Amino acid sequence: MGAPFLYRQLSYVALNVSDLSASRAFYSDLLGLEVSGEQPECVALRCDDHAASLILYQASEPGLRRVGFQLAAKAELNKARQHFEGLNYQVRDIPAEELGFLRVAEGFRVYEPTTGVVFEYFASVMELGRPYQPGLANIQRLGHVVLRVADIDACWAVLERDFGLLSSDFVEDKAVWARCYPNPLHHSLALVKSAENGLHHVNFMVSEIDDIGRTRNRLLDEGVEIVFGPGRHKPSGSVFLYFLDPDGMTAEFSFGMEEFPVEGAREPRMLENSASTMDLWGGRPKPEFSSAGKIIGEDAE
Numbered sequence: 004m005g006a007p008f009l010y011r012q013l014s015y016v017a018l019n020v021s022d023l024s025a026s027r028a029f030y031s032d033l034l035g036l037e038v039s040g041e042q043p044e045c046v047a048l049r050c051d052d053h054a055a056s057l058i059l060y061q062a063s064e065p066g067l068r069r070v071g072f073q074l075a076a077k078a079e080l081n082k083a084r085q086h087f088e089g090l091n092y093q094v095r096d097i098p099a100e101e102l103g104f105l106r107v108a109e110g111f112r113v114y115e116p117t118t119g120v121v122f123e124y125f126a127s128v129m130e131l132g133r134p135y136q137p138g139l140a141n142i143q144r145l146g147h148v149v150l151r152v153a154d155i156d157a158c159w160a161v162l163e164r165d166f167g168l169l170s171s172d173f174v175e176d177k178a179v180w181a182r183c184y185p186n187p188l189h190h191s192l193a194l195v196k197s198a199e200n201g202l203h204h205v206n207f208m209v210s211e212i213d214d215i216g217r218t219r220n221r222l223l224d225e226g227v228e229i230v231f232g233p234g235r236h237k238p239s240g241s242v243f244l245y246f247l248d249p250d251g252m253t254a255e256f257s258f259g260m261e262e263f264p265v266e267g268a269r270e271p272r273m274l275e276n277s278a279s280t281m282d283l284w285g286g287r288p289k290p291e292f293s294s295a296g297k298i299i300g301e302d303a304e
């Protein structure tokens with residue numbers, strides 16, 4: 004069956020944070036994202052020419068609030084809406100009072116039923132006049148978001164069937180890396196089997212391998228905890244570094260990623276469930292790796 008609607012890209016990730024000014028400082032002053040919008044209870048930051056790559060909301064508990072996907076065209080947004088309505092999903096318009104801050108023309112939100120993650124869809128999002136200027140690190144773009152999921156088979160069945168994601172690789176009963184067709188990136192979203200649902204990590208892609216090493220040293224100097232890496236992932240081939248944000252949520256910088264053609268893409272590979280699939284260089288994550296961040300469900304927003 005063909006794709007139910009066409010994606011463009013993972014546009015932004017929204018996190019709840021327990022201390023907005025500490026997280027704002029971490030993502031802007033330490034990582035190099037640029038503050039692109041601010042309200043009393045939330046801050047938008049960007050790492051490309053669009054208005055927001057990461058949105059931070061002051062809240063009592065840290066966690067994943069929402070993921071925002073840009074679709075390929077307005078016609079695809081209409082198609083997606085009809086698709087979800089046809090499947091009896093509750094489709095909610097983005098509230099009018101939020102459109103200005105998000106700088107999107109229109110869109111809607113749906114809940115992924117197995118995890119409660121809010122998916123937001125829009126087609127038209129504002130590009131800012133002044134290009135994003137990488138500062139501390141050459142961040143290219145928001146890369147991907149990964150979820151911890153208790154029932155990985157059920158979650159993947161829904162994401163593939165209803166949300167139109169394609170698998171690029173998987174480890175049976177352990178992980179799925181998924182792309183949003185026809186975006187070429189190996190994955191924009193991934194699932195890792197865990198005891199309970201939650202945020203696993205948010206990834207930012209850098210354009211120079213030196214940014215991985217330099218970031219490691221800069222973050223160590225600033226007392227930030229590195230929890231895994233530097234290393235190289237087998238699935239996408241990227242070189243990675245994971246570290247903790249002020250709430251203990253995990254962020255990743257990565258360099259390089261396999262890209263898929265629109266037509267004639269290779270089949271998803273079934274990869275071995277082994278430490279070297281996650282790090283070909285033989286590293287091991289610390290226990291704090293991907294341990295913080297709940298999924299903020301419908302009632303909490």
Ligand SMILES: CC(C)c1ccc(C(=O)O)c(O)c1O
Pocket residue numbers: 149178193195206236237238239240241255257281
């Ligand atoms: C360890 C995590 C789940 C992981 C594994 C592989 C890749 C990749 O191939 O790019 C990741 O980005 C990950 O975050």
Ligand SMILES: [Fe+2]
Pocket residue numbers: 147149204206255
């Ligand atoms: Fe990742």
